[in-house]
Amino acid sequence: MLQVCGPPGTAAYAEDDALTMTTHQRPQVPAPAGERTELRLGVIPGEVHAAYLRRPGAHPASFLQTPAWARVKTGWRAESLGWFDADRRMVGSALVLYRRLPGVRRFFAYLPEGPGADWADPQLERWLDPLLGHLAATGAFAVRMGPPLAYRRWSARTLKDAAGPGRRVGDILPDMVEPLGAAVADRLRESGWRRCGEDGQGGDAQPRLVFEVPLAGRGLDDLWTGLNQEWRRNVKKASKSGVWTGVEGPRTLPGFHQLLRVTERRDGFALGRDLDYYRRQYAELNAEQPGRMRLYTARHQGELLAAHTLLTAPDGSRVWYQTGASADHRREVRPSNALQWRMLRDALTAGAAVYDMRGVPDDLDPAARAHGLLRWKLGTGGEAVETVGEWELPLQGAVNKALHRAMHTYLTRR
Structure with a gap:
C-alpha cells in the first residue's frame, strides 16, 4: 500500500487503544498555547478507517466517506487517509477517490461530502496543507471536496x-x-478555492x-x-x-x-x-x-x-x-x-x-x-x-491548471 505524507517510521496501525498510530518516533512535545500544532497525515487500511468512523467522538461522516462506498464506485481508485495528533491518536479521516484524466497519468482527486476534519479549528490549514501535499505527491492535478457543513x-x-x-x-x-459554514466558505475562498458552479462551470456532483x-x-x-x-x-x-x-x-x-x-x-x-x-x-x-x-x-x-x-x-x-x-x-x-x-x-x-x-x-x-x-x-x-457546497482547487503549477481546465472541458462534452 502506498504510504505518502505519513509519519516517518510508521510500522502499523492499531484499531484498539483509541486508534493510535504505532511509530518509532520520539513523542512530540506539545506546542505552547497559541502556537500551531502540526497534524500528520497517513494512508490507513480500510478496516481501520471503518472502525474509526464508528468510534464515539469521531467527526460525523457521510456514507460517501466510508471505505465501503469506494467499493461501490467503479472507475475510481480509492484511498483512506487519517490525521494523527502529537500523541499519535487518529483525529480525522478522509476517503479520496481518484479519477484518471484520459491521455495523461495524472488524477483528479475527489472527496465527496468530506473530509471528516475539525472545520471549527482556527488553524484549518493544519488539516488542509498535509492533505494537499499528499494529493500532489500521488499525481493529482486538482482536488474537489465537499465540507459537510450547513450554510x-x-x-x-x-x-x-x-x-x-x-x-x-x-x-x-x-x-x-x-x-x-459561512466562515469556512470565506476561508476557503481566501485560500484560492473556487466554489463549484460559481463561474458557470463544474457544478456540484452532490446536491447542495x-x-x-x-x-x-x-x-x-x-x-x-x-x-x-x-x-x-x-x-x-x-x-x-x-x-x-x-x-x-x-x-x-x-x-x-x-x-x-x-x-x-x-x-x-x-x-x-x-x-x-x-x-x-x-x-x-x-x-x-x-x-x-x-x-x-x-x-x-x-x-x-x-x-x-x-x-x-x-x-x-x-x-x-x-x-x-x-x-x-x-x-x-x-x-x-x-x-x-x-x-x-x-x-x-x-x-x-x-x-x-x-x-x-x-x-x-x-x-x-x-x-x-x-x-x-x-x-x-x-x-x-x-x-457550503463543493469546492475545487488546482494544485500549484501551470500544467496542473491547464489539466484542470481540460478536465472541465472533457466533462462538459460528456
Whole structure:
C-alpha cells in the first residue's frame, strides 16, 4: 500500500487503544498555547478507517466517506487517509477517490461530502496543507471536496409562504445562516478555492440544497404533528386501504429497480444506474456494517407499489432517504406517504438526530414541474438546507491548471 505524507517510521496501525498510530518516533512535545500544532497525515487500511468512523467522538461522516462506498464506485481508485495528533491518536479521516484524466497519468482527486476534519479549528490549514501535499505527491492535478457543513436554512413554513411564479429558494431570506459554514466558505475562498458552479462551470456532483427533518429531542407525537394536513390525511388513507410497509432483503432489489425505471419515465429524469449498482451498494455497505443500507417497501394486496432505500451513518446520528421508486397505478392508496412515515418512525426509534431526504430543487413556482418534489418533502415539516457546497482547487503549477481546465472541458462534452 502506498504510504505518502505519513509519519516517518510508521510500522502499523492499531484499531484498539483509541486508534493510535504505532511509530518509532520520539513523542512530540506539545506546542505552547497559541502556537500551531502540526497534524500528520497517513494512508490507513480500510478496516481501520471503518472502525474509526464508528468510534464515539469521531467527526460525523457521510456514507460517501466510508471505505465501503469506494467499493461501490467503479472507475475510481480509492484511498483512506487519517490525521494523527502529537500523541499519535487518529483525529480525522478522509476517503479520496481518484479519477484518471484520459491521455495523461495524472488524477483528479475527489472527496465527496468530506473530509471528516475539525472545520471549527482556527488553524484549518493544519488539516488542509498535509492533505494537499499528499494529493500532489500521488499525481493529482486538482482536488474537489465537499465540507459537510450547513450554510443556510429555510423552514417549511417560510418556503411555503414564499412560493410564487419565478421564485427560487435562494431568493428568499433564510431563517438561519450557520456561522461555521459561512466562515469556512470565506476561508476557503481566501485560500484560492473556487466554489463549484460559481463561474458557470463544474457544478456540484452532490446536491447542495437538501431537505432535513430534525429528530433530536422529538417524540412520535411531535413527528406526527409536524406533518402537514395533507400528509397526515394520506398516511391515514394508506392505513385504511391496507397498505403494508416493511423492510425486505436483496431479493426485492429487482422489483425496486423496475419501479425506479417507472419513476424515471414518469418524472422525467434518469439516474443511469443499473441493477448491479444497487446490488453492489447493498452488499458492500451491509458487509462493512450490518443494517447500513435497508430497502423499505410498501405493498397493497401483496403487490409492490413503492420501494425506498435508507442509509445510516456509521455512528447512527443521521439517516438518508437516498432513492425512491413507486408505481404509476394505485397511487390513490398513498404507498409512498405510508413508506416515508414508517422510515421516519424507525429513524426516530433508532436514535438518529437527522432524517436527511437528500436533494431538492430550488424552484418555488407552483406551476413548475420541479416544484412537485420540493412541495412533497415540505409536507414533512422539515427544513431546506443549503450546504457550503463543493469546492475545487488546482494544485500549484501551470500544467496542473491547464489539466484542470481540460478536465472541465472533457466533462462538459460528456
